[in-house]
Amino acid sequence: MPELPEVETVRKGLSKRLLDFQIENLEVCRERAIASPGGSKVFIKMMRGASIGEWHRRGKYLIAKLYRRLPSQTNKTTSRDSCDASAGYWGVHLRMTGQFQWIEEASNPCPHTRVRFWNKEGKELRFVDTRSFAEMWWVSPKEKIENIITGLKNLGPEPFSPEFNAKYLLKKLQGKKRSIKSALLDQSIVAGAGNIYSDECLFLSGINPKKESGLLTEVELQSICSNLIEVLRISIGKGGTTFSDFRDLEGINGNYGGQAWVYRRTKKSCRKCGAIIQREKLSGRSTHWCPECQA
Ligand SMILES: [Zn+2]
Numbered sequence: 001m002p003e004l005p006e007v008e009t010v011r012k013g014l015s016k017r018l019l020d021f022q023i024e025n026l027e028v029c030r031e032r033a034i035a036s037p038g039g040s041k042v043f044i045k046m047m048r049g050a051s052i053g054e055w056h057r058r059g060k061y062l063i064a065k066l067y068r069r070l071p072s073q074t075n076k077t078t079s080r081d082s083c084d085a086s087a088g089y090w091g092v093h094l095r096m097t098g099q100f101q102w103i104e105e106a107s108n109p110c111p112h113t114r115v116r117f118w119n120k121e122g123k124e125l126r127f128v129d130t131r132s133f134a135e136m137w138w139v140s141p142k143e144k145i146e147n148i149i150t151g152l153k154n155l156g157p158e159p160f161s162p163e164f165n166a167k168y169l170l171k172k173l174q175g176k177k178r179s180i181k182s183a184l185l186d187q188s189i190v191a192g193a194g195n196i197y198s199d200e201c202l203f204l205s206g207i208n209p210k211k212e213s214g215l216l217t218e219v220e221l222q223s224i225c226s227n228l229i230e231v232l233r234i235s236i237g238k239g240g241t242t243f244s245d246f247r248d249l250e251g252i253n254g255n256y257g258g259q260a261w262v263y264r265r266t267k268k269s270c271r272k273c274g275a276i277i278q279r280e281k282l283s284g285r286s287t288h289w290c291p292e293c294q295a
Pocket residue numbers: 270271272273274275290291292293294
């Protein structure tokens with residue numbers, strides 16, 4: 001499942017490829033992919049003719065600003081903000097297996113193709129999703145984004161934001177019996193971290209994933225904050241991870257996986273101490289840790 005570094009990698013690819021991409025035509029191949037009111041009918045109507053502006057990421061959500069080009073004679077300036085009208089927002093959540101593909105030469109879509117977008121030149125942005133859990137939204141410029149993409153309402157702070165710190169975690173986890181691993185997976189506590197990076201972060205912090213989150217000290221929580229930021233930063237630099245079927249826009253998977261400390265290293269020896277890496281399901285997710293380094 002794509003986590004923050006993978007979604008950030010996709011955001012960078014979309015920003016680069018789609019700068020001023022104008023949607024000449026689009027096709028929704030599977031109704032379920034569109035989660036905004038009015039389904040594919042409204043989505044197609046409102047997205048057709050729109051140009052794609054800046055891409056933002058919030059947690060694992062991708063959001064693009066849409067605009068419509070107005071005839072330039074109506075305004076002497078060339079700035080996009082002043083002479084173009086907002087056409088709302090385009091939201092995307094990749095969930096398990098959603099991925100964008102950039103198609104230069106026309107080709108037949110695979111059976112998992114969900115949505116297709118073309119520009120005037122016939123270049124295609126294709127959205128493929130094997131498991132079919134990914135969602136897209138069109139949000140009217142008059143509407144608050146979180147009223148349509150309701151998952152945004154419950155997101156905790158971004159790991160890179162100043163709000164994500166030991167004091168915040170201490171308050172949030174006070175008296176909580178749940179394991180620290182389960183707390184880190186909770187998007188309402190911190191946005192964007194998932195299974196891979198929470199396992200890696202806990203290894204670097206020397207904290208057992210099963211430890212009760214409410215019992216952690218401020219020093220331990222500080223270590224968790226810094227290490228989570230560190231692993232996310234390293235992985236973003238490497239274009240995400242090779243795990244799962246994640247691919248960026250150009251079909252390339254990242255290479256964080258090769259250097260993981262514990263994730264998917266079950267029964268291998270710990271890179272620090274040589275002990276055997278353990279694996280167990282915790283809150284339904286495979287959790288990896290070193291019994292010595294994370295006693
Ligand atoms: Zn170890």
